Amino acid sequence: MEAQQTTSQAQVGVLIFGRKRPGFDQDWNAGIRDRCRKSLAQLGFGCIGAEDVVLDDETVNGAIDRIERAGCRALIVIQPSLADGQYALTVSQRWTGPIILWATPERPGDGKVSSCSLVGQHLWASILRQANHSFEFVYGAPEDVQMELRQAVALSETIQRLRAAKVGVVGTHAPGFLDLAADPFLVRRTFGLQLHPLSLPQFIDRVQAVSADEVNADLQRVHSMGLRETGSSSAPSDELLSVNSRYYLSMQSLMLETSLDALSLQCWPELPNVLGQWPYFAVSRLGAEGKAVSIEGDVDGAIGALIGRFLGIGPGFLTDWLEHDANTIFFWHPGMAPLDMCNAVGCAEAPTLGGHFNGARPFVVDGQLQLAGDVTISRLWRCDGRYHWTAFEGRSIPPRRSVTGNSLLVEVDGGKVTERFERLIHAGLPHHVTLHFGRHAAVFRRLARALRIDWEQ
Secondary structure: OOOOOOOOOOEEEEEEEOOOOOOOOHHHHHHHHHHHHHHHHHOOOEEEOOOOOEOOHHHHHHHHHHHHHOOOOOEEEEOOOOOOOHHHHHHHHHOOOOEEEEEOOOOOOOOOOOOOHHHHHHHHHHHHHHOOOOEEEEEOOOOOOHHHHHHHHHHHHHHHHHHOOEEEEEOOOOOOOHHHOOOHHHHHHHHOOEEEEEOHHHHHHHHHHOOHHHHHHHHHHHHHOOOOEOOOOOOOOHHHHHHHHHHHHHHHHHHHHOOOOEEEEOOOOHHHHHHOOOOHHHHHHHHHOOOEEEEOOOHHHHHHHHHHHHHOOOOOEEEEEEEEOOOEEEEEEOOOOOHHHEOOOOOOOOOEEEEOOOOOOEEEEEOOEOOOOEEEEEEEEEEOOEEEEEEEEEEEEOOOOOOOOEEEEEEEOOOOHHHHHHHHHHOOOOOEEEEEEOOOHHHHHHHHHHOOOEEOO
């Protein structure tokens, strides 16, 4: 799935600037306006404001009023002919999110300059940067930049959705995993997110209180997946599966009741010790359904999963960086990768349900991830009172050894893995990173820039 995907019915605000003063090639201007409107319609956006031309403070503010009432999360500004740079400040006063500046081309051929659209948008970009207001920039003919526009809208929507989102943490980070500790105020300042601490004992009570009828209904859904027990030709018993159904239903209901967009769960030592099982199969199911859920109290990992969900690339696989050589990294975690990232049920490499590698308690998902080709490795984290972000790419290759849980061997573009690891750990990189199928490093880098997060190579 491409990172630039967004919902086909997204409501997008559009400001098309005209000119009160004469000048430039107005026939070319009118033609570009029509082509821009047609291109946006082809993208499936519900465009608010695109039908009109704005000329002054009154028309700009009136258009933004309509855009805000429509609940738009992205704003595209088009000036087919050079517009007054003062309006960059007018728009930025009203619109707090990133502003997408779309510069259109000159009329081809010899003769007079037709529009200076790129000059005008360059002017606006400089003004916005000096005003410390984030923006995205797209340059090209309406028929040629649809992918770039879709991606810019997805980035803007993600930032706006983060500002209204809520991430919960049940308990805290796992014992000793201090690198995963969260700062609620830094989370708020950086993303606009609300961090909601939740009680681990109350979560355990919730798991134990799930009704038998709810569990039985969920067990039917689990059996329909066709998963067998590791080392067996049959499915695990209902008695064993029922505990993970309780986990699954409890996390679902908790997210619904507390309006959570993401959830981080302190999964040990209390949960397996008190309830007799690990919650990893339940986490795997939720991840496959697009829910942003992390383990070991990794709040930033949950935020990263939420960003992946908002961008349309899925929550990804939160994993340890287990070992590496000069060109490859072997990623592994004890068995909670989203089921849709594992091999298909029914094939020789299908995932199975087994015991945790450390103590053999159920239930983890055993099975390497799909050899799906392109892979992006990413992580955002806090260090020195700021957030940092990294992302790099590679390709999945056949594993050199087999382990329980979930794993993937990745050949990193350009190699030099040891040098990269050295740089990143000196920047404070935590021991968890996230894997996504596909190439998304450029998208993550643009989002980091918009959020003013330090980018680490």
